[in-house]
Amino acid sequence: MDKQVYQKFNQSIYREKLANGLKVQLLPMEGYHKTYAIMTADFGSIDNHFIPYQQKDAITVPDGVAHFLEHKMFEKEDHDAFDLFGKLGADSNAFTSFTQTSYLFSTTSNLRENLDVLLDFVQDPYFTAKTVKKEQGIIGQEIQMYEDDPSWRLYLGILGNLYPKDPMRIDIAGTVESISHITPEILMDTYKTFYQPANMNLFLVGRLDPDETMMWIKQNQQQKVFAPAEKPQRLFKLNDPTAHDVIPFRSLTMDIVRPKVMVGLRGTKQFSDGKERLHYKLAVDLLLDVLFDDTSDNYLRLYNNETLDDTFSYNFEMQRGFHFAYFSSDTNQMERFADEVIEILESADQQIEAARTRFEGIKNAELGRLIGLLDSPESIANRYAGDLFAGANLMDEIQMLETVTIEDLYQVAQEFITPQGISVYQVVPQHQ
Amino acid sequence: MDFNLARGVDLHMIPTKQFKMNHVLIDFATPQTPTNATARNLLANLLETSTHRYPTQTALARQLASLYGAYVNLYVNRLGKMHTVRLRASFVNNRFVSEDLFKKISELINEILFHPLIDDGEFDGPTFRIQSNNLKSAIKSLYDDKQFLANQRLMSLYYRDDSVMQVPSFGQINDLDSLTAKSLVSTYQSMISQDKVDIFVLGDIDLQLVQDVFAQLPFKDRLVNSDSPLYHQLAYDQVQRKTEYQQVSQAKLNLAYSLPIYYHDQDYYAALVFNGLFGGTPYSKLFTNVREKASLAYYAASRMLPFNGVVSVQTGVQASDQEKVQELIQQQLIEIQQGNFSTETLKEVQDSLINQYRAGHDLASNVLEQQLVAKLVNESNNDFIAEIRKVTSADVSRVAKLMKLQAVYLLSGEK
Numbered sequence: 001m002d003k004q005v006y007q008k009f010n011q012s013i014y015r016e017k018l019a020n021g022l023k024v025q026l027l028p029m030e031g032y033h034k035t036y037a038i039m040t041a042d043f044g045s046i047d048n049h050f051i052p053y054q055q056k057d058a059i060t061v062p063d064g065v066a067h068f069l070e071h072k073m074f075e076k077e078d079h080d081a082f083d084l085f086g087k088l089g090a091d092s093n094a095f096t097s098f099t100q101t102s103y104l105f106s107t108t109s110n111l112r113e114n115l116d117v118l119l120d121f122v123q124d125p126y127f128t129a130k131t132v133k134k135e136q137g138i139i140g141q142e143i144q145m146y147e148d149d150p151s152w153r154l155y156l157g158i159l160g161n162l163y164p165k166d167p168m169r170i171d172i173a174g175t176v177e178s179i180s181h182i183t184p185e186i187l188m189d190t191y192k193t194f195y196q197p198a199n200m201n202l203f204l205v206g207r208l209d210p211d212e213t214m215m216w217i218k219q220n221q222q223q224k225v226f227a228p229a230e231k232p233q234r235l236f237k238l239n240d241p242t243a244h245d246v247i248p249f250r251s252l253t254m255d256i257v258r259p260k261v262m263v264g265l266r267g268t269k270q271f272s273d274g275k276e277r278l279h280y281k282l283a284v285d286l287l288l289d290v291l292f293d294d295t296s297d298n299y300l301r302l303y304n305n306e307t308l309d310d311t312f313s314y315n316f317e318m319q320r321g322f323h324f325a326y327f328s329s330d331t332n333q334m335e336r337f338a339d340e341v342i343e344i345l346e347s348a349d350q351q352i353e354a355a356r357t358r359f360e361g362i363k364n365a366e367l368g369r370l371i372g373l374l375d376s377p378e379s380i381a382n383r384y385a386g387d388l389f390a391g392a393n394l395m396d397e398i399q400m401l402e403t404v405t406i407e408d409l410y411q412v413a414q415e416f417i418t419p420q421g422i423s424v425y426q427v428v429p430q431h432q
Numbered sequence: 433m434d435f436n437l438a439r440g441v442d443l444h445m446i447p448t449k450q451f452k453m454n455h456v457l458i459d460f461a462t463p464q465t466p467t468n469a470t471a472r473n474l475l476a477n478l479l480e481t482s483t484h485r486y487p488t489q490t491a492l493a494r495q496l497a498s499l500y501g502a503y504v505n506l507y508v509n510r511l512g513k514m515h516t517v518r519l520r521a522s523f524v525n526n527r528f529v530s531e532d533l534f535k536k537i538s539e540l541i542n543e544i545l546f547h548p549l550i551d552d553g554e555f556d557g558p559t560f561r562i563q564s565n566n567l568k569s570a571i572k573s574l575y576d577d578k579q580f581l582a583n584q585r586l587m588s589l590y591y592r593d594d595s596v597m598q599v600p601s602f603g604q605i606n607d608l609d610s611l612t613a614k615s616l617v618s619t620y621q622s623m624i625s626q627d628k629v630d631i632f633v634l635g636d637i638d639l640q641l642v643q644d645v646f647a648q649l650p651f652k653d654r655l656v657n658s659d660s661p662l663y664h665q666l667a668y669d670q671v672q673r674k675t676e677y678q679q680v681s682q683a684k685l686n687l688a689y690s691l692p693i694y695y696h697d698q699d700y701y702a703a704l705v706f707n708g709l710f711g712g713t714p715y716s717k718l719f720t721n722v723r724e725k726a727s728l729a730y731y732a733a734s735r736m737l738p739f740n741g742v743v744s745v746q747t748g749v750q751a752s753d754q755e756k757v758q759e760l761i762q763q764q765l766i767e768i769q770q771g772n773f774s775t776e777t778l779k780e781v782q783d784s785l786i787n788q789y790r791a792g793h794d795l796a797s798n799v800l801e802q803q804l805v806a807k808l809v810n811e812s813n814n815d816f817i818a819e820i821r822k823v824t825s826a827d828v829s830r831v832a833k834l835m836k837l838q839a840v841y842l843l844s845g846e847k
Contacts, residue, residue, distance in 0.1 A: 368501030
């Protein structure tokens with residue numbers, strides 16, 4: 001077990017790659033009552049085209065399989081893992097993103113027993129035609145619930161513009177139609193391919209003793225026999241890596257009161273390693289703050305002429321194989337909002353130059369926000385993105401942020417902001 | 433550790449080394465009236481936008497950024513009949529930075545609370561107009577969240593027409609037109625000089641320094657209203673029902689029951705366990721029977737409001753299933769009333785509540801909220817864990833029998 005001390009944060013992290021390939025990280029937090037554990041497969045909704053474990057031919061699985069699998073993992077022949085956590089006094093949950101599937105629990109008692117439940121249910125698949133059918137009803141309701149959420153529609157809408165022929169355009173949960181094609185066989189092929197220990201990591205944060213906890217994990221794993229590891233063969237390829245397939249504009253009508261608009265920006269840079277990727281992400285985060293945060297003159301001007309309001313937000317997402325930023329607000333001036341945001345993006349160089357005196361403040365503010373996340377076991381563990389950022393944790397991220405300079409911002413602005421990567425999506429009230 | 437700053441103004445200090453951030457919470461409480469909620473929400477927005485020294489939100493935001501991204505915001509809330517304006521601030525511990533952030537933050541709080549952008553008896557005109565417009569838009573767009581909308585409509589159906597609770601804590605659009613840059617000054621003066629004020633400081637703090645700094649804030653003595661915040665209303669003989677139609681994919685079916693058990697009543701803990709068993713935890717009857725077994729809903733949960741005497745149920749269902757779902761919900765309640773649940777499930781619910789309670793100590797905002805509630809009702813903290821464990825199956829059934837269905841609201845996409 002490898003130990004790394006972070007003096008500045010008065011914290012240490014313990015790491016080990018087990019014999020079966022599972023990567024384990026433990027981060028004890030003094031004074032905390034709960035332990036948060038999250039087990040993540042490097043597999044999400046976009047991974048729908050692959051060569052199944054120990055097979056020869058590629059398959060394309062229905063949209064929504066990763067999320068469906070997440071739901072179905074809990075149910076076993078004679079019990080539900082969810083209830084086992086309940087009996088042990090823990091809260092449990094799971095979530096699926098474009099590129100990851102995570103299973104988690106949070107507990108203030110029976111850590112070892114809960115850890116066994118987590119490892120056991122994730123490593124013991126059980127799918128039948130009957131349980132698959134039942135889940136189609138529940139997930140169908142979930143999909144419909146999201147269909148009524150204008151913010152989600154806005155987000156998915158811009159993704160559809162930015163990646164019109166890639167799997168990101170589809171809801172993570174799939175569609176009512178696509179999930180009707182899911183079978184136990186598809187789930188099992190997918191499971192065997194992506195839920196190998198070597199394609200997963202386990203992260204525990206909070207109240208824990210590292211030696212004891214690592215021993216429990218090893219004892220659990222040593223009792224099991226795992227099929228030989230085989231690196232998952234994903235066939236994911238962007239339709240057009242140069243982003244010339246971006247749809248510049250679409251809109252949707254909904255039964256809502258306030259118009260909502262989102263500007264999307266798709267990046268095309270390829271990265272050679274996770275460190276470079278993390279540095280790029282941190283620099284883009286700061287770039288967006290320089291251009292749009294509430295200390296900027298842009299923000300004050302657009303706020304005061306009511307182009308945007310307190311609902312304004314922006315974000316940058318770096319995922320495996322793609323990255324994009326988005327800017328949104330409720331506004332009565334949707335065209336003006338889009339024009340203004342695009343103009344600011346296109347004049348990034350002058351904007352950075354004008355922000356020289358603000359840069360240290362913006363960076364300190366970002367540092368303060370990240371330090372604040374260290375008070376949350378969930379934030380520390382959920383933020384961990386494995387190989388995507390070369391295994392960097394939140395503390396590594398803070399230390400890397402300190403090295404970002406204003407010169408880096410010019411560089412990333414030039415790489416990230418291209419005319420073909422820009423798009424606009426609107427959600428418009430019906431009665432306007 | 434408590435310290436009286438003026439009559440009706442108390443400072444509570446919670447020293448801990450658990451967190452890397454320090455937190456301040458200042459609560460201004462007064463009974464809600466038919467007109468004060470909207471005015472106070474607008475006031476909170478005005479106060480957090482600018483001050484005399486920082487006359488634009490950008491100036492204020494830059495000051496905060498220079499304090500390592502310190503965060504100060506104001507918002508409104510309601511506890512029973514008590515309307516509250518709250519200031520929340522958080523900032524990193526001094527050990528991560530080379531300057532004394534606490535002093536600077538407290539100066540900023542002083543600036544925000546005691547030097548608002550008021551000249552000649554009026555708030556700054558342009559700021560007032562924008563904030564008033566923004567609040568109007570913000571209230572409008574709250575209702576674009578259909579689950580939120582369904583819950584608001586349900587509560588409006590539940591509260592009697594003449595109840596002060598008909599006005600939501602965040603206010604209503606119609607009231608905004610009657611507010612002016614001048615009238616908001618009286619709202620401000622009333623809040624700053626007459627509300628009950630509780631100040632909480634949590635973190636790695638120097639008690640003497642905190643006490644000295646807050647003692648300098650110019651709070652004056654005030655007569656604190658001693659009315660109970662608990663809300664009571666006469667039960668309806670007939671269930672209030674309403675259906676509305678909008679273009680939604682999923683119908684929202686919400687129910688309200690009266691449950692006349694209040695915060696720290698003798699049966700309070702039994703009511704918490706009852707709610708956990710009914711729909712408040714993942715081990716509940718609603719979750720397991722409406723969602724999991726019958727596969728009728730994606731969400732089906734209940735929520736207890738222990739200052740209002742209400743338990744509400746929220747579900748997202750197919751419109752065509754709504755009658756079936758109503759029956760199923762009613763059936764779950766009857767099962768609990770008749771004691772048809774295992775001691776095993778009861779224990780799961782108790783363990784879940786205890787786990788949440790313990791884990792709550794790891795979240796600073798939750799610690800502050802709990803302390804605040806305790807101060808507002810002048811209660812000492814009971815031993816939560818022991819009280820929850822004491823609850824028996826018979827207690828839960830007894831409490832369940834006090835539930836009385838009062839209102840049913842359906843937001844449907846199909847006519």
